[in-house]
Amino acid sequence: MKKGEQQNTFDAWLGRHKGLLFKVVRAYAFTTEDQDDLFQEIALQVWHSIPHYRADAAVTTWLYRVAFYTSLGWVRKEKKHRTGKLSLDGVEHILTVRTSPQDSRLQWLYEQIAQLSPVDRSLMLLMLDGFSYKEMAAILGISESNVGVKINRIKARLASTPAKETTHGL
Numbered sequence: 432m433k434k435g436e437q438q439n440t441f442d443a444w445l446g447r448h449k450g451l452l453f454k455v456v457r458a459y460a461f462t463t464e465d466q467d468d469l470f471q472e473i474a475l476q477v478w479h480s481i482p483h484y485r486a487d488a489a490v491t492t493w494l495y496r497v498a499f500y501t502s503l504g505w506v507r508k509e510k511k512h513r514t515g516k517l518s519l520d521g522v523e524h525i526l527t528v529r530t531s532p533q534d535s536r537l538q539w540l541y542e543q544i545a546q547l548s549p550v551d552r553s554l555m556l557l558m559l560d561g562f563s564y565k566e567m568a569a570i571l572g573i574s575e576s577n578v579g580v581k582i583n584r585i586k587a588r589l590a591s592t593p594a595k596e597t598t599h600g601l
Contacts, residue, residue: 432481432482437478437481437482440481441477441478444477444481444490444494445474445477448490448491451494451495451498451560452473452474453466453470454559454560455473455495455498455502455553456469456470456473456498457541458502458544458545458552458555458556459503459505459506459549459552460502460505461545465509468505469501469505472501472505473497473502476497476501477494477497477498480497488569489566491560492562492566492569492570495557495560495562495570496570499553499571502549503549506549536594539594543589543592544556547585550571550573550581551581551585553570553571554567554571554578554581555585557570557571558582564578564579564582
């Protein structure tokens with residue numbers, strides 16, 4: 432594949448599917464800086480992987496898989512890097528100015544998704560994006576029946592978790 436062709440493909444895919452990639456990023460990275468870093472990692476991996484795309488899966492399925500596996504690697508790398516470091520999570524609200532209030536239900540959902548295992552997190556994102564059980568199984572490398580069981584357990588867990596009133600506006 433020629434560089435120009437690769438660049439055109441990259442630009443088109445990123446333009447069309449940026450929202451999908453941001454959903455994955457938000458599920459695995461929780462600060463603005465980490466989200467920026469992870470998005471760059473995913474974009475770089477997509478760039479390097481374009482010549483290997485065989486069109487045996489939908490572009491969205493393939494991009495999600497690249498984003499998922501890149502995110503898992505990034506999380507492992509970040510855990511090693513952060514060992515022994517102090518976090519600024521407690522003062523983030525002081526440093527961030529919010530221009531519009533966030534929906535507390537959406538904030539609650541992302542908080543709940545963040546507490547799930549990496550595979551369960553991905554299942555929730557895929558389900559929210561409307562992927563079929565068959566597509567989810569192919570992306571994650573598990574059986575369709577396992578997808579169904581996991582999703583039912585996640586739904587039960589979420590249904591039994593009370594939504595907290597959150598106040599995040601400044």
